[in-house]
Amino acid sequence: MALSDVVRTSRxxxxxxxDNLRIFLTFLVVVHHCAAxxxxxxxxxxxxxxxxxxEAVPLTLLLVVNQSFFMGFFFLLSGCFxxxxxxxxxxxxxxxxxxxxxGIPLLAFVVLLRPLFDxxxxxxxxxxxxxxFVAYYFTAWEVGPAWFLEVLLIxxxxxxxFLHLRGTAAPVRSQPLRxxxxxxxxxxxxxxxxxxxxxxxxGTDEPVLGLxxxxxxxxxxxxxxxxxxxxxxxxxxxxxxRTGWFGVVLVVTSFVPLALGGYRGFVAAGELAGxxxxxxxxxxxxxxxxxxxxxVLLRVFARFAAGSSRFSRYxxxxxFAVYLVHAPVIVGVVAVLQPLDAAPVPKFLLALVIAATAxxxxxxxxxxxxxxxxxx
Numbered sequence: 001m002a003l004s005d006v007v008r009t010s011r012x013x014x015x016x017x018x019d020n021l022r023i024f025l026t027f028l029v030v031v032h033h034c035a036a037x038x039x040x041x042x043x044x045x046x047x048x049x050x051x052x053x054x055e056a057v058p059l060t061l062l063l064v065v066n067q068s069f070f071m072g073f074f075f076l077l078s079g080c081f082x083x084x085x086x087x088x089x090x091x092x093x094x095x096x097x098x099x100x101x102x103g104i105p106l107l108a109f110v111v112l113l114r115p116l117f118d119x120x121x122x123x124x125x126x127x128x129x130x131x132x133f134v135a136y137y138f139t140a141w142e143v144g145p146a147w148f149l150e151v152l153l154i155x156x157x158x159x160x161x162f163l164h165l166r167g168t169a170a171p172v173r174s175q176p177l178r179x180x181x182x183x184x185x186x187x188x189x190x191x192x193x194x195x196x197x198x199x200x201x202x203g204t205d206e207p208v209l210g211l212x213x214x215x216x217x218x219x220x221x222x223x224x225x226x227x228x229x230x231x232x233x234x235x236x237x238x239x240x241x242r243t244g245w246f247g248v249v250l251v252v253t254s255f256v257p258l259a260l261g262g263y264r265g266f267v268a269a270g271e272l273a274g275x276x277x278x279x280x281x282x283x284x285x286x287x288x289x290x291x292x293x294x295x296v297l298l299r300v301f302a303r304f305a306a307g308s309s310r311f312s313r314y315x316x317x318x319x320f321a322v323y324l325v326h327a328p329v330i331v332g333v334v335a336v337l338q339p340l341d342a343a344p345v346p347k348f349l350l351a352l353v354i355a356a357t358a359x360x361x362x363x364x365x366x367x368x369x370x371x372x373x374x375x376x
Contacts, residue, residue: 017306018236019316021297022077026319028070029145030326030359034352035059037334038344043212046120046334056344064266069290071148072219076294078152079227080236082159087169095160102153104375109146109324116328117144120335144327147211155224175233179246182291185226186250190280190287192218197283198274202265219290239299247295254288257281314364321363321376329362330355 036044039059050056086094115137122136131139143150163169193216202215211217230236258281264272265282272278333355337347367373 016308017301020305021301023315030356032066033330034355035062035348038348050344068286069293072223075220076223076227079224080231083231091160091164098156102149106149113328170232177235186287186291189222190283193283194280243295244299247292250288250292254285258285318363322359325362326359329359
């Protein structure tokens with residue numbers, strides 16, 4: 001489900017804190033992609049190798065920690081609101097609506113914004129062997145951050161097919177969220193991640209379905225499924241306070257398997273076989289950390305960020321459009337700041353302020369067009 005559907009398919013009592021949470025997660029996406037060009041990891045079109053790797057390590061750590069949960073959280077929220085939309089429209093109409101709300105923005109990014117996003121990568125190719133831009137455009141499948149729309153569309157159509165085959169929707173009834181359920185889910189997620197990474201190791205360069213991080217696919221699938229279950233059992237409507245504290249416990253204890261060898265999955269990944277135990281320990285850390293952070297953020301926003309203002313509504317209304325336009329905006333900001341002689345962290349902070357402001361401004365301007373607003 002598109003990010004904007006958190007607003008349009010929720011009940012009023014649930015909109016406010018989820019709306020503010022969605023703004024925060026969208027901002028984290030901008031943070032993530034502003035940090036990437038100045039980190040020690042070559043994952044951004046106009047990545048700038050740091051003069052001092054030590055100064056860029058904080059940004060690399062930010063990428064690693066953020067990657068462990070933030071996109072999975074988006075899939076969780078999308079899964080939470082898919083059942084309500086499907087129940088109201090029916091599986092067939094839901095599938096058509098998903099094709100419109102996700103397929104059109106995906107196509108728009110590929111046709112209109114992807115050339116801007118891909119331009120630095122194209123220009124970095126050796127001039128003697130560089131094909132024409134048209135040839136490069138049609139032979140290199142790189143959808144940038146729009147991979148989320150692509151994968152979410154697949155999940156949504158799969159869910160619509162499941163409902164069609166099932167015939168009747170599962171009932172919606174209140175059922176308490178138990179710590180045992182959370183522990184079982186965390187362990188299942190860790191084992192699934194470990195097994196998947198034997199085939200698709202952490203750091204795989206070749207995208208799967210356009211994913212720049214295909215090793216995290218089990219997390220995206222399982223958190224989307226968890227969101228569907230959360231809707232059916234009304235878990236997000238009344239999260240008890242102890243849920244947040246249990247999330248804190250998961251976050252803290254997640255560092256035990258990391259310290260016991262999971263860190264080697266990062267620093268010595270190329271030296272370890274895919275089935276070696278450090279990869280399992282790393283998967284345990286990622287899974288417990290991700291579930292813990294999700295629980296903490298849900299509880300914190302439900303308790304302390306349930307209000308709204310004219311400014312927060314503006315940010316929320318344009319968050320989905322920001323997700324679409326922020327990547328080429330950041331590419332442009334990084335290019336403008338390239339001559340600036342500054343350490344990675346200050347340069348990142350300056351790029352973040354400019355890119356976040358510009359992304360929301362551009363999105364607000366685009367959504368003044370009725371045809372754009374109807375989709376995003």
